[in-house]
Amino acid sequence: MSTQVNEASSPGTTKGTNTDDIDVVDRVGLDMGRLCMNDLYSDVEFLVEEQRLPAHRNILAVRSEYFRAMLYGDMAESKQREIRLNVPVDAFKKILGYIYTGTLPLSKLDVDQILDLLNLVHFFGLQNVEAAIEKNLQQNASLSNICKILNAAHRYSMNGLRKNCLNFMDCKASDVLNHASFEMLSKELLEEVVRRDTFVAPEVEIFRTVCKWNQLNPSADIKTVISHIRLPLMTVSELLHVVRPTGIFELDQILDAIDQVHTRKNLHYRCVKLPGEKLPLKTFTKYVYDHVTKIPKFSLINCITVTVSGGAEFTVFVSNDDEVWDEVGVYALKSNVTKDIHFTERCVRYISIEILKPNQNENYIIKVILKYNV
Known part of the structure; x- marks a missing residue:
């Protein structure tokens, strides 16, 4: 534009009507x-x-x-x-x-x-x-100039522009990390980006990019930056073969992270807040009455809108890893009636709908919309 x-x-132009x-x-x-x-x-x-x-x-x-x-x-x-x-x-x-x-x-x-x-x-x-x-x-913000613009917004206290830049980077987190211009960020802005819950990218990618930034800025003290790296979000292999050889983290920190990886407790996920994204589940085959759908990104939600053709009683489960599942609740719907299911906000990557007492002659179709309601 x-x-x-x-x-x-x-x-x-002539102002007024007097000639x-x-x-x-x-x-x-x-x-x-x-x-x-x-x-x-x-x-x-x-x-x-x-x-x-x-x-x-x-x-x-x-x-x-x-x-x-x-x-x-x-x-x-x-x-x-x-x-x-x-x-x-x-x-x-x-x-x-x-x-x-x-x-x-x-x-x-x-x-x-x-x-x-x-x-x-x-x-x-x-x-x-x-x-x-x-x-x-x-x-005119783009992947190639967003870091330059963010630096300028920070320098001149342009808060609206700064917010827009950070939101842009959240939407394209992996692309931003892999772009050469990311190295232009000041240490203060690097830390601000890395600590954001909404900056969603594989944690190992974030760690590698911080290490690369530090190699280009060897005099910078990155202790405060790496404090925002979420080690338990990596795999055990990444912790042992990518993180440990750098010597940036103490061995005890890596072992604690491995323990959290195994227990899956108190994990601080990065996730985007969904305004309302339609995620229709596939038609269920007869005699198969539960289905798991993977959400494209870790998403912060507090509401699920559900519609079931044929009507049914069903249980809603959510998960971050497809292993540990939390039950949201048990609900009943008449055919093609829509229901908003509200719950405490949480970060979700998988959703499962399980039909209870199914009619074996019914081919159920379930549609789901995940939301974050303010």
């Missing part, structure tokens, strides 16, 4: 644009990457509090004709263009250019431009 900063809501009114705001914008980086009437020059960029103090001061303080305040620059700025010249030219014309075509810039621009926009305090850039980055 394209995003453009434009301060004139309808340039060139005596004059509105040439578009012409004024064009005239102002001609003055941008033009020697005509200029009274200050910016030296940026050895380029001389002429400007007009009064225009800059009216349009920017930063330049007002610089050019008319107590700063040394207020008495200088030439002012050197240590900023990227291309981004600074775009800022000048915006100050003079009120427009900034973000749709023509790639993400790297927009991030360079964001640094100056934040520095110069152009809040409306910053808001437009935040919207643009949300619309």
Whole structure:
């Protein structure tokens, strides 16, 4: 999607119904644009990457509090004709263009250019431009740039953008881990991603990626990061042949994790919160009256909507590993009547519906929707 900063809501249009009114705001914008980086009437020059960029103090001061303080305040620059700025010249030219014309075509810039621009926009305090850039980055986030955008959102306290980035990464966790750009994350953000319950990927993948990040950042202390690695979610083989050789965890920690793998108790699963995902179970063959369905991801649910053709009494079971099953309850439904079954939220990977006292002449069809109801 394209995003453009434009301060004139309808340039060139006549406002009101009085035909005596004059509105040439578009012409004024064009005239102002001609003055941008033009020697005509200029009274200050910016030296940026050895380029001389002429400007007009009064225009800059009216349009920017930063330049007002610089050019008319107590700063040394207020008495200088030439002012050197240590900023990227291309981004600074775009800022000048915006100050003079009120427009900034973000749709023509790639993400790297927009991030360079964001640094100056934040520095110069152009809040409306910053808001437009935040919207643009949300619309153009992708696997290849999401870590760059998250770093920027964190740096400039753009909380809405930061939240959207983390949600994006949750949805594509394994892809994000395997992408080279993941190495760009700061330690603080790496820790934030790894500790999220909703960042669902094989735990061994998360561990390997943290190790790779540490190899590229050897001076970083990753103790707080690895404290969020959930060892009991790995297999015994992964613990012994992947984790143990790194020496990152003590042997006692690995043995405790192995014990939890065997007992399957108190496992802190990573799971996504389902808004309402339809998972129809397959038609049951006659004389087979229980069925297990595997959910694509570990999912946090607190409600199951069930419909049974033919009607029946049935038991609902849920599990994380297809070995240890928890009974949710016993229910009865008339044919094709839908029922919401509510229970305490839990992380689930498998669901089983067992028909009780089945009619052997009935070919049951069960449909299930897993939900997280707020």
